[in-house]
Amino acid sequence: MPSDRRTVLALTGALLAGAAGCLSDDPADDDTGSDDPGDDHADDDDSAAGSSDGNGFDGYDVPDFPQLELATDPEIDETALAEQVRGNLELSFDLLAQLREQEPDDNLFCSPYSVSVALAMTYAGARGDTAAEMADALRYELEGDDLHPAFGALEAEFARRNEDGEDVDDPTGEGHDGPAFQLSTANSTWGEEGVDFDEAFLELLEAYYGAGMRLVDFSGSPEEARERINEWVEERTNDRIEDLLPGGSIDASTRLVLTNAIYFEAMWKYPFSEEDTEPAPFTGLDGEETEVEMMHQSIEVPYAEIGGHQLVELPYANDDTSMVIVLPAAGEFDAFEAAFSVDRLATLLGETSRPEVELAMPTFDIESKFSLVETMRELGMERAFGDADFSGMTEGDNGLVISEIIHQSFVEVDELGTEAAAATAVVMEESAPPDRVELTVDRPFLFFVLDRPTETPLFAGRVVDGETLQEE
Template sequence: MDSLIAANSKFCFDLFQEISKNDGAKNIFFCPLSLSAALGMVRLGARSDSAHQIDQVLHFDELSQEKSAAPDPCLKYRERRVLADSSLEGQKGGTKSPSPQAESSKEQNELLSCYFGQLLSKLDRIKADYTLSIANRLYGEQEFPICPEYLDGVIQFYHTTIESVDFRKDTERSRQKINFWVESQSQGKIKELFSKDTINNGTVLVLVNAVYFKAKWENYFDVKNTVDAPFSLSENEKKTVKMMYQVGMFRIGFIEEVKAQILELPYTKGKLSMFVLLPPDSADNLKCLQELERNITYEKIVAWSSSENMPEKEVAVSFPQFTLEDSYDLNSILQDMGITDVFDEKKADLTGISPNPSLYLSKVVHKTFVEVDENGTQAVGASGASGSVMSAPSWETFNADHPFLFFIRHNKNQTIFFYGRVCSP
């Protein structure tokens, strides 16, 4: 499963680069985990080049390289399936064996789905301390029959299903049905996922992916300390924001190669944390931010956010309130990244979803919502007594009064839930 987490993280940074390449000054917020899972659902039913392109862009083709000393239940699951298939072929006798390429793709698919099933099950079990609503569903034109094996797979591994709707004869009702489901799954925060005219009677398969997240800080920001303060958008532009403030013990580090600070802001019980990457304050803050963005890789994020690089210190934290709501029509973005065939009516091979060879992916929409404010509960047992009480203040300063990057991570298994950029709170 570790290799799936690494693959999801690599896709996260690739996707960020693609989204941000045409606008270096806009807020960005997306959920790579749920998007990878959603495209994993498509991969489950994709075949030939349609499957290979998804594997390459989402780094799913790197899963087989995983080596672990611990027993891997997914590898055992795959071995059982291989034995069962061999036994079935033996009973049929003389059945033509699938090609080595097809067999390899099938094994890869089963491994991927099993790892996603494991990961999503673990994350489902730890949601008592925060709200994470992932609305993940495929909507298919009802005239396209769905393979029973595919239905079983998305239910078992991806904790969702594919639903038939009447895009052709009742387009507007289908649109409203999808929007209502997403709104109910996202605590009412994500409304009108599909606006009018985004779905038409030519639509055949829609991938819906909407995420809502809210959690409380481990160390809350006292509302009394929140003040109006300037936030530098660029060299000549500032805006007034609600700036929260507290002094406390936090893990903090300095990244020498990009001259940036990294701060961990843990959520309740420390299972999840927000990591903030703050470039140096300069005459051109956006240029410094873009320099940081160009240097980020999965391997570097792992190193930068490690406990070795981030000792716990007393830190004076100034951090802005913000609410981000973002929506992406991912068709063109994913095509630019290399996933092209599934969107092409003549080239798509989604015969693992439906035996109808005309099925292709009409639209992929991703919508997110996050709120960041003072709310939180004070850490249990924090008495405030420390050995530095008698000495002069010696805390570090972390002042997020200019554009920064952030990601929200599950700390035990290193899964990046969300990744974002704040240029204008």
């Protein structure tokens, strides 16, 4: 796939439906499976920047770019895929918003893609009002007949991305250990022996998610089943996600667990020099300064600034994947984060040029683990946890409900690149221009790891606390 193709994020109006014109500031707006592991600008009216809300976005139109040409397997209409990619992006904003309410002073990291896939597999067995609530909460823009092929197309595209990554050369030319680019995803279902699972449900999961059914004895040996699932996750995340399912999360009443694992390791296209890394202050959300290790380099990369809010896009070695860093204006992080949206991200990306950026940013590592039950309840997914209808999963009346959704993630960013991993488990039981600019990331910021040809948000995070930013 050509690396210069515009992103799905900025596809046609089908992707950004209803977003043209001024942007609002309203923040409310038995194992059958394998065990083997130069851009156009929007409205350039100078009066739009620095508007009365202090966010500098009023008056900017969401950019409109050419339709993406995406080779997918299974085949799916590109506009339909674009619609779901927008839904995936919106879910990433929803998740960050809910998680920051729970931990407002903490650094956060998650994989919206992992969450969405694990729950899409669960959604395949939902019916009636349960399915309707899940589709709304998870921002599923497509009907089931199109939704699952859309996810299957993304899975196939990422598999190709990973295959192509085998030929990506080490940008430093120094023969560092490990791949210059790796992106792998895996799905699996773990079902109770003796339960009569619906054949159509299993066939759908195998066809679009590659999720073979692994039979386990939850009722007789729940701890053994838990350990087996955790081992599967560890193997597929290079041991970065350990003990995804904690003790007690699986018991004799468990009937089905659906899992997704994603692993990402990539070198920067333009690596930083370790010799240029030096201590520098980082001002946290509470105003306190902490000394962190700050990387430095001067590079020509996509950069935008609107109303004092800055964005920089740092490509990885494969050219198709990048980290997008969004640095709100000093003192405006809270207001910016509350109003940030898919459309505003699209606007910033649409305003990019390629100046020489004097970039300073910290190395960082974040580990997060969440139960997403209350998060999904807040997003409107109620019935799945109580009066649920998952009759598409088994033959007859099964009485299955979601008892837990566990998401765990890890990211490490240094001079050479990024390593990230995440896993999600759904447990079921019965009943993110001047010629030369400076960007110093020394205060709270948001970041996203994006697959650019499909603009799928693989990972998303926020950094607000320097004290814990570089803990070993």
